[in-house]
Amino acid sequence: MLGQRLEEAPKFSYQRTHRELYKLTPDYNSWLTDPASPLFKPVALEQTDHKNLIARRVKYPDYTIRRYTESLPNNVYKFECNSTGFIGAKFDVRTPSKIVFLWDELLTNGGIKRRMSFDGRMEYELAPGTYELESFEPYTLQYLQVIVEKGDCKVSDFYIRQYVNSDVARASFSCDNGGINKIYKAAVETYKQNALDIFMDCPSRERAGWLCDSYFTARVAFDLSGNHLIETNFLENYLLPEKFMNIPQGMLPMCYPSDHVNGNFIPNWAMWFVIELEEYLARSNDRQMIKALEPKVNALLDYFARYENEDELLENLEKWVFVEWSKANDFVQDVNYPTNMLYARMLKVAGKLYNRPDLQQKAQRIHETIRKQAFDGTFFIDNAVRVDGDLVPQPKNRTETCQYYAFFLGTASPERYPKLWNILCSDFGPQRKQTGAYSEIYPANAFIGTYLRMEILSRYGLVKQLLNESVHQYLYMADQTGTLWENLTPTASCNHGFAAHIAHVFYRDLLGLAKIDPIHKRLNIVFNDSDLKQCSGTVPVGDEEISLSWEKKGKRLYYTLDTPAGYEISIENKTALKPIAQ
Numbered sequence: 071m072l073g074q075r076l077e078e079a080p081k082f083s084y085q086r087t088h089r090e091l092y093k094l095t096p097d098y099n100s101w102l103t104d105p106a107s108p109l110f111k112p113v114a115l116e117q118t119d120h121k122n123l124i125a126r127r128v129k130y131p132d133y134t135i136r137r138y139t140e141s142l143p144n145n146v147y148k149f150e151c152n153s154t155g156f157i158g159a160k161f162d163v164r165t166p167s168k169i170v171f172l173w174d175e176l177l178t179n180g181g182i183k184r185r186m187s188f189d190g191r192m193e194y195e196l197a198p199g200t201y202e203l204e205s206f207e208p209y210t211l212q213y214l215q216v217i218v219e220k221g222d223c224k225v226s227d228f229y230i231r232q233y234v235n236s237d238v239a240r241a242s243f244s245c246d247n248g249g250i251n252k253i254y255k256a257a258v259e260t261y262k263q264n265a266l267d268i269f270m271d272c273p274s275r276e277r278a279g280w281l282c283d284s285y286f287t288a289r290v291a292f293d294l295s296g297n298h299l300i301e302t303n304f305l306e307n308y309l310l311p312e313k314f315m316n317i318p319q320g321m322l323p324m325c326y327p328s329d330h331v332n333g334n335f336i337p338n339w340a341m342w343f344v345i346e347l348e349e350y351l352a353r354s355n356d357r358q359m360i361k362a363l364e365p366k367v368n369a370l371l372d373y374f375a376r377y378e379n380e381d382e383l384l385e386n387l388e389k390w391v392f393v394e395w396s397k398a399n400d401f402v403q404d405v406n407y408p409t410n411m412l413y414a415r416m417l418k419v420a421g422k423l424y425n426r427p428d429l430q431q432k433a434q435r436i437h438e439t440i441r442k443q444a445f446d447g448t449f450f451i452d453n454a455v456r457v458d459g460d461l462v463p464q465p466k467n468r469t470e471t472c473q474y475y476a477f478f479l480g481t482a483s484p485e486r487y488p489k490l491w492n493i494l495c496s497d498f499g500p501q502r503k504q505t506g507a508y509s510e511i512y513p514a515n516a517f518i519g520t521y522l523r524m525e526i527l528s529r530y531g532l533v534k535q536l537l538n539e540s541v542h543q544y545l546y547m548a549d550q551t552g553t554l555w556e557n558l559t560p561t562a563s564c565n566h567g568f569a570a571h572i573a574h575v576f577y578r579d580l581l582g583l584a585k586i587d588p589i590h591k592r593l594n595i596v597f598n599d600s601d602l603k604q605c606s607g608t609v610p611v612g613d614e615e616i617s618l619s620w621e622k623k624g625k626r627l628y629y630t631l632d633t634p635a636g637y638e639i640s641i642e643n644k645t646a647l648k649p650i651a652q
Contacts, residue, residue, distance in 0.1 A: 210263065
């Protein structure tokens with residue numbers, strides 16, 4: 071081994087390895103050409119478990135260089151946007167020196183402070199000489215600060231060697247709304263940095279493959295890359311192990327590959343896994359994967375069945391019952407209604423995938439039970455608790471996110487709950503921060519409430535509102551970091567994979583590529599009513615591409631469409647204009 075990296079170093083984050091601390095001399099690279107280099111230290115080898123190598127499937131990453139674009143006070147250097155990769159620079163050391171690199175996605179009070187649960191810091195102790203150094207680990211940053219703590223040293227030519235997905239070059243999108251274009255660009259940046267060989271939650275503090283996040287990111291992968299290869303990798307990770315250590319039999323890990331030595335898991339995320347399988351099958355036609363996962367899905371169903379109460383609702387689920395990053399996470403016991411809405415949806419999907427009508431019927435019963443127990447006449451209540459043996463809904467515990475779960479997962483619809491639907495459309499959304507409407511209803515956060523809101527606005531045709539809310543909700547993220555965030559505020563990751571889903575929304579609802587079915591070669595186009603006057607875009611489908619552009623002139627909508635041979639095309643027009651093919 072090389073002894074240049076110091077072993078006694080603090081952890082970079084809870085989820086990742088130790089910080090990079092180096093002690094180097096000018097011959098630091100001699101080991102590359104000299105097998106007898108004194109830099110090598112002998113170590114005893116140990117035999118590890120046998121590894122079954124599997125196909126990579128996906129393209130190798132993009133390693134292109136990004137240079138800083140702006141020099142700020144206090145030796146802070148700004149890159150064009152939040153970026154992920156290996157930090158490099160040149161060093162001209164005149165006397166023994168210690169150099170510290172600090173970084174973050176945002177500046178805090180004009181400088182770089184520890185903003186989250188990781189420490190963006192790397193240190194070099196260098197003897198006199200010249201060096202060209204690059205970090206061993208990938209990091210995420212927009213701002214880099216260089217501090218010479220000791221000695222006489224000039225540091226120059228800072229860069230980030232990107233470590234991002236390379237399979238996005240064929241996708242494009244543009245329209246006459248500059249804010250939407252900027253958000254789309256930020257979505258592509260966010261996706262690239264969170265999609266290497268599996269989907270990651272963030273490229274910074276964790277770099278982990280979390281369920282639920284993957285449901286949203288997988289949709290974007292299909293739009294930007296035209297394939298399901300990363301999703302296949304991601305799902306296959308859950309298929310390959312015979313069992314998962316440190317969590318109960320039947321449960322799936324909340325993220326994987328990962329060690330769960332603390333025994334923690336998110337039961338909700340296992341439900342999202344099953345729900346994702348339905349869309350994966352539609353994207354891939356990979357029935358072999360679906361069939362192979364059937365035993366794990368059945369084991370999961372058996373696990374949840376142990377927690378069903380007399381009403382078939384899940385009660386007192388163990389470990390980290392997670393709804394979203396908001397007040398909704400405070401109301402998860404004893405019976406959490408959003409979780410049970412998700413459970414009903416999971417049962418319906420499992421019933422469809424594995425030809426189990428009994429599961430689909432059970433799903434409908436659970437939806438109906440939730441309607442009876444949780445709806446208070448205006449809103450859905452988040453939870454109920456046991457009082458003297460009776461299950462009592464808690465009327466003060468009502469969240470915006472619970473309402474979105476209800477409409478997204480099938481418990482509610484505009485037809486069934488017109489008053490609630492009108493309230494959500496008219497009084498909720500970004501403007502509620504200013505109006506204070508229904509202040510007793512706790513607000514939603516980005517992960518995942520506001521994204522569910524976009525989905526239900528889309529589902530029920532409110533595309534003009536969706537466009538306006540998207541600009542209001544996400545443009546400030548794109549302006550500040552060029553990526554999209556985990557929360558609505560910069561209190562956590564400012565680069566989170568699921569958030570790239572907005573690009574999928576733009577292709578589907580603004581451009582009009584409503585549904586692409588590469589298996590049966592069908593394309594559904596829907597021209598929605600919006601404030602856009604022009605829009606164009608290209609999405610890859612396998613090795614080919616679908617391109618659509620349109621422009622409004624007078625009372626006509628002129629469009630151009632190019633598809634691979636053999637596609638069956640349907641067009642639905644929801645505008646007041648007459649579509650004319652060019």
